[in-house]
Amino acid sequence: MKESEMNDPTFAIDIRQSKISDVDAINELEKQVFSSKMRYGPSLIMAIINTSLPHLAQTAILKDQNTIVGFIAGEIDSRNPLLGRIITIEVDPKLQHHKIGKQLLLSFERKISDHYSVENLELQVHYENHKAIRFYKKHGFSEVKKLKNYYARKEHAILMHKLLS
Numbered sequence: 246m247k248e249s250e251m252n253d254p255t256f257a258i259d260i261r262q263s264k265i266s267d268v269d270a271i272n273e274l275e276k277q278v279f280s281s282k283m284r285y286g287p288s289l290i291m292a293i294i295n296t297s298l299p300h301l302a303q304t305a306i307l308k309d310q311n312t313i314v315g316f317i318a319g320e321i322d323s324r325n326p327l328l329g330r331i332i333t334i335e336v337d338p339k340l341q342h343h344k345i346g347k348q349l350l351l352s353f354e355r356k357i358s359d360h361y362s363v364e365n366l367e368l369q370v371h372y373e374n375h376k377a378i379r380f381y382k383k384h385g386f387s388e389v390k391k392l393k394n395y396y397a398r399k400e401h402a403i404l405m406h407k408l409l410s
């Protein structure tokens with residue numbers, strides 16, 4: 246997509262704190278982007294939104310259409326207040342590659358660093374999710390190590406890390 250098209254108002258988004266009423270739409274997004282083994286499902290999405298600290302679950306809404314097109318959620322490590330973790334990020338497949346993921350990630354990083362003084366971020370990503378690994382590397386994450394059988398047998402994860410400035 247060209248830069249001029251990026252400014253097309255069709256793709257302008259708002260990012261706001263997630264609400265319980267977002268759960269169904271986020272669940273539909275999940276069904277489109279994750280295999281059944283990798284999905285949280287509505288109960289866990291609700292629990293994530295319900296228990297998330299302020300600012301750490303954010304929803305992207307397509308302006309004008311009021312449609313949910315992205316979601317990011319994270320947490321702060323219970324033993325280390327300087328360490329944050331991204332639990333999930335997802336963007337509607339029809340709108341991927343249009344920088345919605347970038348806006349969600351940057352907004353999340355800003356909030357977790359401003360409101361909670363987090364200095365380091367980590368995440369786990371499926372080792373074969375090359376698109377997401379490329380996305381994270383583009384945004385300053387680096388691979389720390391492979392976590393063997395992290396999701397299930399032969400379903401390994403890559404632990405990634407970023408030092409927030």
Ligand SMILES: CC(C)(COP(=O)(O)OP(=O)(O)OC[C@H]1O[C@@H](n2cnc3c(N)ncnc32)[C@H](O)[C@@H]1OP(=O)(O)O)[C@@H](O)C(=O)NCCC(=O)NCCS
Pocket residue numbers: 278279333334335336337340341342343344345346347348369370371374376377379380383
């Ligand atoms: C990872 C994800 C959130 C990125 O969101 P996005 O809105 O597409 O990302 P952006 O447009 O901001 O960033 C694009 C970058 O991500 C990568 N990327 C995103 N979509 C891609 C695609 N369809 N094909 C190849 N690379 C892609 C590229 O590195 C790209 O950089 P570029 O635009 O300079 O080429 C999105 O692809 C997604 O929802 N994936 C499925 C869910 C998932 O795997 N989440 C991570 C779980 S840990």
